[in-house]
Amino acid sequence: MLSNMESMPLPQRPDDPLSALAAADRARDRLATSLRLPSGLFPVLAVAIASQMGAAAYGVAAQTTTGLAVALAGAAAFLGVAALVVVRFRRINGVRVDGLASTIILGTGTLSTLVYLGAFVAATWAAFESRWWLVVTAAAVGGAGYSLGAWRWWRAYRRDPVERAGGASPRVLALLAVAALVGFAVLVVGS
């Protein structure tokens, strides 16, 4: 069968390449639209981010060993949720999409990054001022905004999977790693 295919003449009529391309595009689009996210991903992501942000804001403001422990617990909980989402996505769909991990989970999308940074600054300021209701509000807004950014990415991926399947570049990942290390160092030094 393989040798038969390989010996087939190349398409010479205009409808052959056209139908070959159309069939390939249809197959790709069918797969992209058939992919399913783990149920409740966006609410779970919003809660995980809000918890991590609130815990980190408390840790930065408290500058104590307990604060450090709370911040680390928040980060660990979020990383646990993130890992679970990635594993479940692979299990449900039988595919891996790096863009999902880096944009949805690590928040490398523009909206998620901006919302996260803005809300984190607000939550940290509120924690220093001991305005705990504002810490909770900022963290909740941050979680919801981050989740909205993830939802927008998912919609964009389904429209154009080829452009968005790839994950963040090594440079962006390195920047995130540096930011995480700096944050951790600040917490350790301050506690």
Next chain:
Amino acid sequence: MPELDQLIHAPARLQAMTILSAVSEAEFATLRTALEVSDSVLSKHISALADAGYVRVRKGVLAGRRTTWITLTSTGRKALRDHVAALRRLIDLVD
């Protein structure tokens, strides 16, 4: 006449590579279902593409069972892009 890549020309191979371009990695069974072909047919196509360096194959585990995962390589991505561009030029030429 635009140059077509004979290795990707077979419809099932063009579709397989196009599907792989939309994900980072796909399980063999997922690809087989998407292409609606048998295990042996897909296996032959994947072997030919792997021999050309267009895809990479690795063994893994999913939900406790052994699986085969397939990735489009950068060489394969470029070959697919060139082949699709050649097909489009061919269409334009005839139009």
